[in-house]
Amino acid sequence: MTAAASTELEALHRVFGYDAFRGDQADIIRHVIDGGDALVLMPTGGGKSLCYQIPALVREGTGVVISPLIALMQDQVDALAALGVRAAFLNSTQGPEERARVECAYLAGELDLLYLAPERITVASTADLLDRGRIALFAIDEAHCVSQWGHDFRPDYLALSMLHERWPTVPRVALTATATEQTHLEIQKRLQLENARHFVASFDRPNIQYRIVPKDQPQKQLLELLRTEHAGDAGIVYCLSRASVEKTAEFLVEQGILALPYHAGLDARVRAANQARFLREDGMVMVATIAFGMGIDKPDVRFVAHLDLPKSVEGYYQETGRAGRDGMPSTAWLAYGLQDVMQQRRMIDQSEGDLAHRRRLSAHLDAMLALCETVQCRRMQLLAYFGEKSSPCGNCDTCLNPPESWDGTIPAQKLLSTVVRLQRERNQKFGAGHIIDILLGRQTSRVDQYGHDDLSTFGIGTELSETEWRGVVRQLLAQGLLAVNSDGFGTLVLTDASAGVLDNSRTVNLRREPERTTRATRKARS
Ligand code: ADP
Ligand code: ZN
Numbered sequence: 001m002t003a004a005a006s007t008e009l010e011a012l013h014r015v016f017g018y019d020a021f022r023g024d025q026a027d028i029i030r031h032v033i034d035g036g037d038a039l040v041l042m043p044t045g046g047g048k049s050l051c052y053q054i055p056a057l058v059r060e061g062t063g064v065v066i067s068p069l070i071a072l073m074q075d076q077v078d079a080l081a082a083l084g085v086r087a088a089f090l091n092s093t094q095g096p097e098e099r100a101r102v103e104c105a106y107l108a109g110e111l112d113l114l115y116l117a118p119e120r121i122t123v124a125s126t127a128d129l130l131d132r133g134r135i136a137l138f139a140i141d142e143a144h145c146v147s148q149w150g151h152d153f154r155p156d157y158l159a160l161s162m163l164h165e166r167w168p169t170v171p172r173v174a175l176t177a178t179a180t181e182q183t184h185l186e187i188q189k190r191l192q193l194e195n196a197r198h199f200v201a202s203f204d205r206p207n208i209q210y211r212i213v214p215k216d217q218p219q220k221q222l223l224e225l226l227r228t229e230h231a232g233d234a235g236i237v238y239c240l241s242r243a244s245v246e247k248t249a250e251f252l253v254e255q256g257i258l259a260l261p262y263h264a265g266l267d268a269r270v271r272a273a274n275q276a277r278f279l280r281e282d283g284m285v286m287v288a289t290i291a292f293g294m295g296i297d298k299p300d301v302r303f304v305a306h307l308d309l310p311k312s313v314e315g316y317y318q319e320t321g322r323a324g325r326d327g328m329p330s331t332a333w334l335a336y337g338l339q340d341v342m343q344q345r346r347m348i349d350q351s352e353g354d355l356a357h358r359r360r361l362s363a364h365l366d367a368m369l370a371l372c373e374t375v376q377c378r379r380m381q382l383l384a385y386f387g388e389k390s391s392p393c394g395n396c397d398t399c400l401n402p403p404e405s406w407d408g409t410i411p412a413q414k415l416l417s418t419v420v421r422l423q424r425e426r427n428q429k430f431g432a433g434h435i436i437d438i439l440l441g442r443q444t445s446r447v448d449q450y451g452h453d454d455l456s457t458f459g460i461g462t463e464l465s466e467t468e469w470r471g472v473v474r475q476l477l478a479q480g481l482l483a484v485n486s487d488g489f490g491t492l493v494l495t496d497a498s499a500g501v502l503d504n505s506r507t508v509n510l511r512r513e514p515e516r517t518t519r520a521t522r523k524a525r526s
Contacts, residue, residue: 008033011054015083022047024199028173029054032137037196038173039143039188043203044318045299045325048175052139053113055173057085061134062111066118067141068154069295073115076295080113089115090126106133118145118156127166135170138163140191142294143174144314147186150178151312151364157190164192172196177321178314181387203317203386207324208332210378211397212371214471214513215337218307219251225305225333226257226285233302234278237287238319240308240343248307249287262288293319299326305333309340312364313371313385336372338432338474342490345477349486369478374398375405375511408510411464411472412481412501414439418457419482419492420502426450429491436461436469471513481508 008029012018021029025047028038032055042048056063067073073089080087088102088111105111106129120126144150146157163172174191176183188194213221222237237252239245242263252259258281260274278284279298286292290310304323310316316334324330348361367385374381377392377399384390392399418435422428428450437444438452441459452458461469473492476482481498485491500506 006058008054008058011057012050015057015085016050016054021050023201025050028199029058031197032171032173033058035169035171037171037193039184039193039196039198040173040175041179041184041199041203042175042177042201043205044177044321045205046177046201048141048177051175052137052173053080053085055171056113056136056139059136061109061136062106063113063136063139064121064130065113065115065139065141066121066160067115067295068118068145068157069142070117072295073117076115085112086110087113087115090120091115091117092119103129106130109134118154118160122156122159122162127162130167135167138167138170138172140172140174142176143187143191144176144178144183146190147179147183149186149360150180150183151314152178161190161192178318180314180385183314184387202383203388204379204383204390205321205324206393206395207327208320208330209395209397210320210332210382212334212336212378213397215307215335215340216467218335219248221335222248222305222307223252223255223257225303225331226252229331230303232283234283234298234300235285235303235305236293236301236319236322237285237305237307238290238310239287240289242289244307245287245289252285252287257285258283259285259287262286262292264289264291290315290319293322296322297325298322300328301325301330302328303331303333305331305335307335309334309336309344309372310368311344311361313367313382314364316368316371317382317386334372338470338477341369341474341477342432342484345484346490349484366478366480373475373478373511375403404512405509406512407507408472408475409501409504409507411461411469412476412508412510413504414457414461415469415472415476416482416494416498416502418455419494421455421457422452423493425455429485429487429489429493431490432470432473432492435492436466436473439464439469440466468513472510475510476508479508 012021023046028040028051031038040048040051052063052065070091070093073091077087077089088105090099090102106114140160145152145154146160147153174187174193237248239248242265245261245263249259249261260277262271262274278286301323304320310319320332323332344365348358348365351358351361371378371381375398378396379393380390418438422430434446437447438455438458439461441462443453447453480495481501483493483495485493501508
């Protein structure tokens with residue numbers, strides 16, 4: 001059977017078995033069938049695939065799909081084959097025979113869709129091959145990978161500007177689920193889509209409840225979330241390091257939860273097996289690094305939990321977006337603490353690349369911190385980041401439990417002047433722990449060793465608890481009023497903006513640390 005279709009609606013019904021198009025799908029598909037270029041910004045689960053699959057079926061020739069997701073090509077092709085769509089792929093995992101078979105099928109006009117890894121298209125032999133057959137369209141999936149500003153840059157994508165130069169009459173559709181204004185413009189420019197029509201769907205995912213809590217005992221906090229709100233649910237837990245993936249997965253298994261690890265250090269077969277179990281079995285919890293998830297289509301992921309701070313808002317949005325593709329209520333939960341800020345600053349300082357690159361990483365982190373520390377609706381702030389205006393959602397932690405803010409100018413001054421004194425009077429730098437000990441007037445061995453009980457700020461901060469002080473440090477770091485020194489030891493130093501606090505020319509607004517927000521939030525959900 002062949003799936004070639006005469007109209008887009010026929011293809012939707014007969015091949016995919018759906019009743020109606022969603023959102024902008026009908027307009028996008030018509031535009032591409034008519035030969036126009038399109039840039040499609042649509043959140044995860046929005047239905048981007050049909051936007052090129054159906055035009056590929058309706059137009060004459062083969063739709064060529066550029067995708068970085070080599071590991072998923074087989075699955076995608078199998079899923080299409082099950083619908084009667086003639087699809088194949090060419091990538092580095094294939095042997096010469098299989099490749100030859102796919103090439104023959106393409107040349108014989110027997111393919112509706114051909115998936116290609118981006119590095120293949122720039123190889124002269126591939127381009128020649130494409131020339132000898134008939135190209136219905138080019139689809140550039142995960143188009144944000146072309147952006148150097150974005151969080152997921154793939155150098156191979158830069159070469160895709162050649163598509164337009166070499167095949168100026170073939171329509172191109174670029175698609176992504178994550179794009180700030182800046183990334184959006186960069187995609188347009190780098191892929192030469194100046195004449196493309198832009199289709200920008202709302203990035204709101206109303207069924208996802210966003211929650212960001214102070215990190216205290218992360219594994220326990222996670223366990224409480226799973227037990228009280230997501231017992232038996234499928235979900236993803238993201239950790240920064242492979243080691244913490246392993247530890248967290250083990251911990252959950254010990255607690256009787258069906259959890260599996262996933263990270264790039266695992267054997268490819270183990271990884272594939274774990275991914276397959278997560279997709280097929282009910283109620284599996286995948287504990288993973290961000291190596292997991294792109295292109296994973298599991299509709300009933302009920303929660304995405306982050307045990308470490310994501311590096312950017314785009315990353316956070318994309319990872320949390322894997323929850324609730326089926327539209328049912330889902331949770332995006334993130335625990336973050338002072339240690340996260342320190343660690344990420346250190347990673348940025350030590351990262352390879354030029355100053356501009358480090359600045360970019362810093363700007364990404366700052367935006368993520370601003371989202372964590374906001375006293376306003378999380379969703380509003382998230383959408384504003386993607387250039388979308390909205391009003392308070394009523395379904396995030398800050399809407400359900402409006403955090404109090406308080407005037408933290410005096411504690412900030414106490415803390416900053418301790419840092420100043422250590423630096424100016426003694427030419428010393430210390431990390432947050434020791435500075436807090438000084439403020440609390442603790443006679444630790446280090447305080448004795450350095451004679452820090454002689455400092456005029458020793459013991460002047462007893463109005464706050466240690467946890468509260470850590471919150472102050474974290475928020476000052478987030479607001480750029482304090483910085484982590486680039487010596488790799490996590491010592492604290494002032495910034496240019498600190499002076500304004502010390503000389504009383506600016507006040508410092510801080511978010512009151514909620515003790516535990518989960519209970520009240522839970523009530524509001526049910
Ligand atoms: P995206 O690539 O934007 O994340 P997909 O293309 O994977 O989204 O689509 C998400 C889910 O929605 C898929 O299961 C898909 O089959 C389904 N879907 C897409 N369009 C429609 C439609 N018009 N009607 C019903 N289901 C749809
Ligand atoms: Zn809200």
